[in-house]
Amino acid sequence: MTDTTQVTESHADDTEVCGERWLLEAIDVHAGYGRIPILRGVNLHVAAGEIVALLGANGAGKSTTLHTLAGDLRESSGEVRLFGTRVRTSLHQRARQGVCLMPEERAVIPGLSVKDNLRMGKGSLTDGLALFPVLQELLKRKAGLLSGGEQQMLALARAVASRPEVLLIDEVSMGLAPLVVRRIYEVLRETVNQRGFGVLIVDQQLRNALNVADRAYVMSRGQIVLEGTTTDLRHRADEIEEQYLGLTT
Numbered sequence: 135m136t137d138t139t140q141v142t143e144s145h146a147d148d149t150e151v152c153g154e155r156w157l158l159e160a161i162d163v164h165a166g167y168g169r170i171p172i173l174r175g176v177n178l179h180v181a182a183g184e185i186v187a188l189l190g191a192n193g194a195g196k197s198t199t200l201h202t203l204a205g206d207l208r209e210s211s212g213e214v215r216l217f218g219t220r221v222r223t224s225l226h227q228r229a230r231q232g233v234c235l236m237p238e239e240r241a242v243i244p245g246l247s248v249k250d251n252l253r254m255g256k257g258s259l260t261d262g263l264a265l266f267p268v269l270q271e272l273l274k275r276k277a278g279l280l281s282g283g284e285q286q287m288l289a290l291a292r293a294v295a296s297r298p299e300v301l302l303i304d305e306v307s308m309g310l311a312p313l314v315v316r317r318i319y320e321v322l323r324e325t326v327n328q329r330g331f332g333v334l335i336v337d338q339q340l341r342n343a344l345n346v347a348d349r350a351y352v353m354s355r356g357q358i359v360l361e362g363t364t365t366d367l368r369h370r371a372d373e374i375e376e377q378y379l380g381l382t383t
Contacts (some may be wrong), residue, residue: 155218163212172198174356179180180332187343190353196336200302204235244278249331257295265291281320283314303335319346
């Protein structure tokens, strides 16, 4: 079988290809916590209107990558580019520039109602409810009393209603029932197709991610080791799960 998957080799000159400028890009990014290095030369990009999956085992550096791109963690070397321009701004400043981070903890405020949680975002209540109408019946319920799936829907509704340019989602399906994950991914795919923003998702469920994403990167020990279209990588799912995710088939 011909191997159409490529090991990533991103360079600064790749920021614009065929006149297209990436929404968000990492160029040879190194980052870590204190003196502990995590990311080692990460190169990736997200374009408008696409969903990109970031895959890998626990500790591969996926969450660190998202937090570095979002401005919550400063890279020690390399560049993060937003709309083709290098950025060194903070998490809150990048949020104002259109970068929205949904952390693994789902970021709902448990003591507030669903309605108040939606109002905490930059988007309208109507836009949020349009994504997941089931939340209409839960508006008065405290977010902390919602199921895990309902909390994830709430977090995603609030994030998408703010109309981001780039949405970064950490562990989108963790702890959720398959039917809930399928619904969340369906809504995400439909919304990206309609609005044209870019999405980078972290998900340990490789096959779920490959079913919704356009492209994917595979991380191991802080580096991108594989990249390709999801069609390419789907043919190698067993190999990727065994070699990079530590799963046996």
